[in-house]
Amino acid sequence: MSTAEPPLPTSMRTEILALAAQEPHPRGAGVAALRLVQDRFGWISTAHLREVAALLGMSDDDLDGIATYFNLLFRRPVGRHVIMLCDSVSCWIMGREPLCAHLCRTLGIRPGETTADNAITLLPTVCLGHCDHAPAMLVDDTLHGDVDMAALDHLIGTLRETP
Amino acid sequence: MTSVSERPLTAMIDPAAGPPDCAAYERAGGWQATRRALGGLSPAEIIDMVTRSKLRGRGGAGFGTGQKWSFVPKEPAAERRKYLIANADEMEPGTFKDRLLIEGNPLQLVEGMILAAYAVQAGHGIVFLRGEYHLACARLHHAIAEARQQGWLGDDILGSGFGFDIHVHSSAGRYICGEETALLTALEGRRATPRSKPPFPQTGGLWGAPSVVNNVETLCNLPHIVANGAEWFAGLGLGEDGGTKIYGVSGRVARPGAWELPIGTPLRQIIEEHAGGMRPGYQLRALLPGGASTAFLDAAALDVAMDYGSVEKAGSRLGTGMAIILDDRTCPIGMIRNLEHFFAQESCGWCTPCRDGLPWVERLLDAIEDGTGHDEDLDQLGRHARMLGAPGRTFCAHAPGAMAPLASGLKLFAADFADHIRHGRCPQQQAETRT
Numbered sequence: 001m002s003t004a005e006p007p008l009p010t011s012m013r014t015e016i017l018a019l020a021a022q023e024p025h026p027r028g029a030g031v032a033a034l035r036l037v038q039d040r041f042g043w044i045s046t047a048h049l050r051e052v053a054a055l056l057g058m059s060d061d062d063l064d065g066i067a068t069y070f071n072l073l074f075r076r077p078v079g080r081h082v083i084m085l086c087d088s089v090s091c092w093i094m095g096r097e098p099l100c101a102h103l104c105r106t107l108g109i110r111p112g113e114t115t116a117d118n119a120i121t122l123l124p125t126v127c128l129g130h131c132d133h134a135p136a137m138l139v140d141d142t143l144h145g146d147v148d149m150a151a152l153d154h155l156i157g158t159l160r161e162t163p
Numbered sequence: 164m165t166s167v168s169e170r171p172l173t174a175m176i177d178p179a180a181g182p183p184d185c186a187a188y189e190r191a192g193g194w195q196a197t198r199r200a201l202g203g204l205s206p207a208e209i210i211d212m213v214t215r216s217k218l219r220g221r222g223g224a225g226f227g228t229g230q231k232w233s234f235v236p237k238e239p240a241a242e243r244r245k246y247l248i249a250n251a252d253e254m255e256p257g258t259f260k261d262r263l264l265i266e267g268n269p270l271q272l273v274e275g276m277i278l279a280a281y282a283v284q285a286g287h288g289i290v291f292l293r294g295e296y297h298l299a300c301a302r303l304h305h306a307i308a309e310a311r312q313q314g315w316l317g318d319d320i321l322g323s324g325f326g327f328d329i330h331v332h333s334s335a336g337r338y339i340c341g342e343e344t345a346l347l348t349a350l351e352g353r354r355a356t357p358r359s360k361p362p363f364p365q366t367g368g369l370w371g372a373p374s375v376v377n378n379v380e381t382l383c384n385l386p387h388i389v390a391n392g393a394e395w396f397a398g399l400g401l402g403e404d405g406g407t408k409i410y411g412v413s414g415r416v417a418r419p420g421a422w423e424l425p426i427g428t429p430l431r432q433i434i435e436e437h438a439g440g441m442r443p444g445y446q447l448r449a450l451l452p453g454g455a456s457t458a459f460l461d462a463a464a465l466d467v468a469m470d471y472g473s474v475e476k477a478g479s480r481l482g483t484g485m486a487i488i489l490d491d492r493t494c495p496i497g498m499i500r501n502l503e504h505f506f507a508q509e510s511c512g513w514c515t516p517c518r519d520g521l522p523w524v525e526r527l528l529d530a531i532e533d534g535t536g537h538d539e540d541l542d543q544l545g546r547h548a549r550m551l552g553a554p555g556r557t558f559c560a561h562a563p564g565a566m567a568p569l570a571s572g573l574k575l576f577a578a579d580f581a582d583h584i585r586h587g588r589c590p591q592q593q594a595e596t597r598t
Contacts, residue, residue, distance in 0.1 A: 022330075024370045027352030031335050035294075056352075069354045070335035072294045084295075088256035089455055090413035092501045093493050126338065126505060127256040127455075128295055131413035131485070132420045141297040 176267030217405030222378030414488030453482020456564030
């Protein structure tokens, strides 16, 4: 785990305390607070997790139990962009396996890994609720449907150029 | 509603125009139900109306909505903390109806929540939204802010003395959070494992307070029931259930999609008329009628009416009403392996049979699909289907749901299982690199 992460900005600490104050117990703000951290830093480092745990009055391990429970909370660094390719049943039927293989070949990584230039992390994800346009994927916050190899090639080119 | 639609849930949804704002929503008949309810109907009258409408939960379990509410203690909202929670953690593979409802008309959900909250006298509303639904999240926040600004949310709505507001909880992705007690556990900032019942959420739910958890589609029906009456709503259904249903089809059909139709519409009509039948070169082999956790039906069952009782008689469940089609060029064992991979991954890990049994099932299916399976593996799969399947010896309904496609698949595709084992390979020869 990186120890070089800067501490949470004061404004974020204030925001987390405000979220906690709205809950009958501060721990109710756990997921929301972790999401705030990840939105800013891309992932949740152990140092940041400890800061959040202290703000919520939880033990580090208690909060880490939550951080490691959810699919969308990252406890390891990810690239500048995250491609989440659906691996659930409708997308599987509609050909997500060849698409995943194509992505892995093109990017030179396996699912769960990040490219050497730190541009793209590839992750499998469960059903994105876009089954009428399968195969589907989430790229950062944007949903894509009817994905094919040409669309993937175009996307990778764009993502590599986007900071 | 000013013009009573036979497709009330989707009448105001126009993907090209985006969701209606408060004024457009009101012009199209919105807020009428809230005026009616808060202007003179008692909470008991609304519960009675919804019971008579024959509305059943649209999240998959199909419990009567009015009945569910009837177990909530009756104190006024001002005297006791109670919660009304919209379950928008839509994560059942093959299901995309709640996303369309929220993105298309978020105010309809807001109004449905106001009515449900008034009926059970809950002052606190929460939308438990899955983390992947970014557009739905933005539109919902916008709709809630506008409704609040115009006085539809907040203290003393319409001068009725009833106060209610809505908070959006963006989750972070776990299928089990759709199970209502796991959802409550997640909201309390804990690992989202289900709870034993009793106490039921209606008496001891979120933070110990009485809580009702209703599916998005269920809630979206309420404005129409309250505005147009229970009898009108009950009459929309073709069989014993009331209302319309958002049905959907995915897989190799000509026009995958979702359509609002009378509940009880025959499956054949949904697939052939609305989804346009199979794509050229593909035959329908079997299907899951209502998401990943429902049992396979084969082509002989296509005339089943898509309501709760009829699908159950046919050997499956209506579930979410969103069908997934298996075509004749897709390997059924590969499909079941994909389903069980999902269920194994999404097991919360709380109880041993589910935590250890589902990965075992996945490994057995891996072996069979990869050509290294044995006849005894089929016995082991069958044993899991019996021991984990409904009614289940597990803590919650996750493993029984996982066993529904497996148990039915073992029967329906017995010859395919045998072929894989005998020939030591998958005859479909698909590129199925695992992820």
